[in-house]
Amino acid sequence: MKNLPNSRKRNMRTWEPGEKAYQLNGSGKDNVPISLIDLASNDYLGLSQDPRIIEAAHKTMLYEGVGAGGSRLVTGSRPIHKKLETELGRWLGLERVLLFPSGFQANLAAVCALANRTTPVIADKLIHHSLLVGIKASGAKMKRFAHNNIIDLERILQNCVVEHPLQSPLVITESLFSMEGTSPDIKKVATLCENYKARLLVDEAHALGVMGSKGRGLCHGISKGITMISGTFGKAFGSGGAFLATNKTFGEHLLQTSGAFRYTTALAPPLASAALEALKLLKENPNKGRNLQKESMLWRSELSNQGWDSPKGNGPIISLELGTDEASLNKQYELEQNGLLTIAIRPPTVPEGTSRLRIIVRSNLPEKTLKKLLFHLGEKQ
Numbered sequence: 566m567k568n569l570p571n572s573r574k575r576n577m578r579t580w581e582p583g584e585k586a587y588q589l590n591g592s593g594k595d596n597v598p599i600s601l602i603d604l605a606s607n608d609y610l611g612l613s614q615d616p617r618i619i620e621a622a623h624k625t626m627l628y629e630g631v632g633a634g635g636s637r638l639v640t641g642s643r644p645i646h647k648k649l650e651t652e653l654g655r656w657l658g659l660e661r662v663l664l665f666p667s668g669f670q671a672n673l674a675a676v677c678a679l680a681n682r683t684t685p686v687i688a689d690k691l692i693h694h695s696l697l698v699g700i701k702a703s704g705a706k707m708k709r710f711a712h713n714n715i716i717d718l719e720r721i722l723q724n725c726v727v728e729h730p731l732q733s734p735l736v737i738t739e740s741l742f743s744m745e746g747t748s749p750d751i752k753k754v755a756t757l758c759e760n761y762k763a764r765l766l767v768d769e770a771h772a773l774g775v776m777g778s779k780g781r782g783l784c785h786g787i788s789k790g791i792t793m794i795s796g797t798f799g800k801a802f803g804s805g806g807a808f809l810a811t812n813k814t815f816g817e818h819l820l821q822t823s824g825a826f827r828y829t830t831a832l833a834p835p836l837a838s839a840a841l842e843a844l845k846l847l848k849e850n851p852n853k854g855r856n857l858q859k860e861s862m863l864w865r866s867e868l869s870n871q872g873w874d875s876p877k878g879n880g881p882i883i884s885l886e887l888g889t890d891e892a893s894l895n896k897q898y899e900l901e902q903n904g905l906l907t908i909a910i911r912p913p914t915v916p917e918g919t920s921r922l923r924i925i926v927r928s929n930l931p932e933k934t935l936k937k938l939l940f941h942l943g944e945k946q
């Protein structure tokens with residue numbers, strides 16, 4: 566292992582709901598316990614603590630046990646898996662949904678199903694690590710376009726048509742980038758892909774449940790140009806597990822050929838049940854995501870009123886760039902001392918010189934959280 570400077574070392578911080586932070590009083594002597602507010606997790610709608618979801622998972626666990634005990638093609642397929650796949654497909658308006666134990670695995674499976682050694686893959690510069698691992702595993706050659714830059718994407722597609730006239734390229738992007746908080750114009754990306762006969766894979770991990778019409782993600786309603794989307798239940802859905810959604814042909818292709826789908830223990834039934842309940846909840850409260858988005862826009866404008874560069878994007882992820890590792894770690898520490906849990910995100914997760922605080926606006930934050938954050942964040946130095 567390389568000798569990492571202290572500012573680059575990671576530690577697996579443990580944290581639990583209800584945890585207290587210890588604030589030093591003015592004299593710096595006594596520790597005063599205060600609640601630690603979670604401004605860091607991807608539990609955007611607070612569903613991981615929702616009693617209905619907990620009860621659904623609990624009931625399934627009592628009846629089915631904890632684990633599936635086998636892979637989907639052996640003994641692991643339960644009615645709850647089929648039900649979740651069908652309901653998700655209906656909600657998203659897509660023909661086929663397949664469940665996976667994690668989003669990382671779903672992304673790996675998606676890329677390997679859509680690309681091989683001869684496929685030109687064109688990916689946004691900031692795609693998630695799991696997609697990069699998928700590209701590597703597929704053996705495909707990758708070209709990268711500047712983040713969310715349609716003009717750059719088209720330039721590469723044009724070259725691709727000349728260099729590989731017989732190959733259909735695979736374009737990969739995300740609908741809400743997890744470390745930036747930004748979104749591409751998916752409709753434009755899809756139209757370009759349609760025009761250049763490219764296939765398009767969109768990772769909707771962070772958008773699902775909170776962005777797009779009724780929280781159905783930013784690909785929803787775009788009828789042409791999108792080949793496959795991936796989603797996870799580990800974020801707004803509040804549990805764990807993931808899925809790929811696509812048409813019948815690619816769905817069948819995944820089922821018949823994807824090792825990442827076939828050779829793994831099926832999603833634990835209680836998690837499938839929790840995801841199904843979260844889906845019901847989202848259907849009953851279709852404005853949850855829109856309200857959260859509105860709130861996040863208020864946070865953005867208050868932050869920029871206080872001198873922070875207007876944070877990009879319009880979803881619940883707010884990225885406050887501080888530059889150096891030390892500056893972001895110090896700010897994280899300072900905020901935590903004052904009861905606000907945020908995490909400093911540093912290279913290699915983000916590009917060199919762009920260390921930042923990733924702040925998550927969640928729908929069940931205590932009142933006056935924004936005021937508290939603004940007070941303790943102060944002005945940008």
Ligand SMILES: Cc1ncc(COP(=O)(O)O)c(C=O)c1O
Pocket residue numbers: 667668669670672693695739743768770771797798799806807
């Ligand atoms: C953009 C993106 N895609 C996929 C994943 C992986 O999802 P999961 O946590 O379900 O493995 C993550 C989670 O870190 C992510 O941020």
